[in-house]
Amino acid sequence: MAAFSRAKHRWKRDNLFRVLTRNLTGKYDYDLVVIGGGSGGLACSKEAALVGQKVAVLDYVEPSVKGTKWGLGGTCVNVGCIPKKLMHQAALLGTAVKDAKKYGWQIPEPIFHDWYISFFLFSRSAGLLLPSNERKEEMIGNLHQNHIYLLIATGGRPKYPTNIPGAMEHGITSDDIFWLRKSPGKTIIVLNSSDVALECAGFLTGIGLDTTVMVRSIALRGFDQQMAVLVTDYMEAYGTKFAWKCIPKKVEKLTSGALQVTWMEINTSKEYQDTYDCILWAVGRAPETKLLGLDKLGVQINKETGKIIVRPDESTSVPNIYAFGDIAEGRPELTPTAIKAGKLLAHRLAGRSSELMNYHSVATTVFTPLEYGCVGLSEEEAEKRHGKDGIEVYHAFYKPLEFTVAERDAGQCYLKVVCEREGDQKILGLHFTGPNAGELMQGFALSLKCGATYSHLLQTVGIHPTCAEEVIKVNITKRSGLDATVTGC
Numbered sequence: 001m002a003a004f005s006r007a008k009h010r011w012k013r014d015n016l017f018r019v020l021t022r023n024l025t026g027k028y029d030y031d032l033v034v035i036g037g038g039s040g041g042l043a044c045s046k047e048a049a050l051v052g053q054k055v056a057v058l059d060y061v062e063p064s065v066k067g068t069k070w071g072l073g074g075t076c077v078n079v080g081c082i083p084k085k086l087m088h089q090a091a092l093l094g095t096a097v098k099d100a101k102k103y104g105w106q107i108p109e110p111i112f113h114d115w116y117i118s119f120f121l122f123s124r125s126a127g128l129l130l131p132s133n134e135r136k137e138e139m140i141g142n143l144h145q146n147h148i149y150l151l152i153a154t155g156g157r158p159k160y161p162t163n164i165p166g167a168m169e170h171g172i173t174s175d176d177i178f179w180l181r182k183s184p185g186k187t188i189i190v191l192n193s194s195d196v197a198l199e200c201a202g203f204l205t206g207i208g209l210d211t212t213v214m215v216r217s218i219a220l221r222g223f224d225q226q227m228a229v230l231v232t233d234y235m236e237a238y239g240t241k242f243a244w245k246c247i248p249k250k251v252e253k254l255t256s257g258a259l260q261v262t263w264m265e266i267n268t269s270k271e272y273q274d275t276y277d278c279i280l281w282a283v284g285r286a287p288e289t290k291l292l293g294l295d296k297l298g299v300q301i302n303k304e305t306g307k308i309i310v311r312p313d314e315s316t317s318v319p320n321i322y323a324f325g326d327i328a329e330g331r332p333e334l335t336p337t338a339i340k341a342g343k344l345l346a347h348r349l350a351g352r353s354s355e356l357m358n359y360h361s362v363a364t365t366v367f368t369p370l371e372y373g374c375v376g377l378s379e380e381e382a383e384k385r386h387g388k389d390g391i392e393v394y395h396a397f398y399k400p401l402e403f404t405v406a407e408r409d410a411g412q413c414y415l416k417v418v419c420e421r422e423g424d425q426k427i428l429g430l431h432f433t434g435p436n437a438g439e440l441m442q443g444f445a446l447s448l449k450c451g452a453t454y455s456h457l458l459q460t461v462g463i464h465p466t467c468a469e470e471v472i473k474v475n476i477t478k479r480s481g482l483d484a485t486v487t488g489c
């Protein structure tokens with residue numbers, strides 16, 4: 001596998017020509033050329049090399065507007081899942097230290113978080129672990145074919161709003177936040193319903209920073225909205241401030257260095273102002289197709305989203321060109337889906353398998369202070385597909401045992417299991433807010449893949465005392481109107 005990293009300069013079309021040109025024997029030097037060395041691109045190329053394909057990976061990182069840049073590995077390891085989860089953990093530890101006092105630990109006051117230490121540790125532990133030379137040798141196959149496949153896995157990058165004076169000049173995005181050498185200080189995050197924004201707000205609040213989230217309409221669009229409200233309610237109680245139904249108007253830098261942000265409340269058209277040390281835009285992500293000149297090749301793109309239109313086998317409108325991961329239209333923007341889709345594609349192109357990626361019932365977790373994990377359909381989507389009378393929703397408000405001693409409010413710890421109403425009541429969706437939601441949800445995702453029903457839940461014996469056991473004990477239906485608060489042991 002050859003990796004061409006172009007951190008400093010845009011990779012030139014010449015490079016691609018060199019890779020795509022046939023050698024003296026009339027054969028191509030590579031079987032696959034993967035453009036984009038992120039989660040999907042690297043997984044696909046490593047897998048392809050393992051099954052004997054000769055692969056070239058072309059990766060280029062355009063520095064952010066603020067000049068932040070990084071190496072191979074893509075969004076997840078450099079400016080996404082990994083640094084985000086580590087900062088989430090830093091925040092959870094802050095809460096745990098507070099809880100610890102209630103459990104008898106003597107902790108000297110005051111406690112505070114040192115941003116630089118987090119930055120330093122993260123920058124050493126995140127990033128890509130390249131395979132050893134030995135492993136690399138193993139990954140280079142020597143199969144030469146007379147056709148070449150071009151695989152596009154160039155992901156996306158955060159957008160800036162276009163019509164707000166000072167937005168780009170003074171604001172940062174998620175591409176910068178994890179690489180700041182000093183604490184962002186008092187921060188306002190402007191979000192366009194994204195989970196990333198809430199996650200950033202959660203860890204900033206958790207490490208003790210004054211954090212405000214400005215929301216134009218709703219938080220967590222696409223997720224179950226009852227759960228989204230629980231997540232943001234918990235965050236408000238946890239200390240994150242929310243400016244609901246507001247839109248930013250301008251950002252100015254004062255002589256003191258502070259940023260003065262002006263915004264408008266949509267319903268009243270009233271304008272407000274406050275000063276911040278940092279403004280973070282989380283107003284969506286733009287697919288990275290513009291540099292590739294795909295229109296010249298005839299690759300069909302959705303004009304609205306800018307993403308590449310793909311078929312179930314990840315093929316595009318041009319033979320031998322495939323696209324997967326965040327760049328592909330209609331795919332979940334998640335690392336494991338990009339990885340799995342890439343690996344399966346590598347096997348199909350090598351003629352080893354015909355298995356397609358199954359994008360249904362992919363579990364995910366929002367790493368907010370109260371984590372929210374889910375798999376399958378939201379209640380709204382289940383209602384849309386099966387009708388209100390076609391589904392049964394079992395739900396419970398529960399109290400994690402660890403919250404009791406710590407005297408933490410468990411008002412938003414909730415779970416619901418959305419089932420078909422008839423027969424064994426096949427589970428359509430499962431939603432959970434609480435500690436370690438991601439860990440809990442993985443096993444339930446497996447059960448949904450196996451066609452789990454409500455009857456299966458009832459047959460399962462719980463692990464006591466855990467939050468997960470509350471899922472298999474759930475027995476109150478929403479339809480009944482009964483109090484869903486779990487009481488006692």
Ligand code: FAD
Pocket residue numbers: 011035036037038039040041058059060061062072073074075076079080081082084153154155156174196288291292324325326327332333334335336338
């Ligand atoms: P990427 O990983 O973005 O890789 C694309 C690569 O292509 C990059 O290296 C890019 O520089 C390169 N490239 C772009 N243009 C070109 C070009 N013209 N030529 C050559 N190379 C190019 N997902 C989860 O599953 N769990 C999480 O907890 C999670 N948290 C996230 C938190 C944040 C803050 C963000 C931003 C994302 C998060 N994600 C999470 C999403 C996840 O990171 C992406 O879904 C995943 O990285 C997509 O993989 P990809 O291979 O499609 O693209």
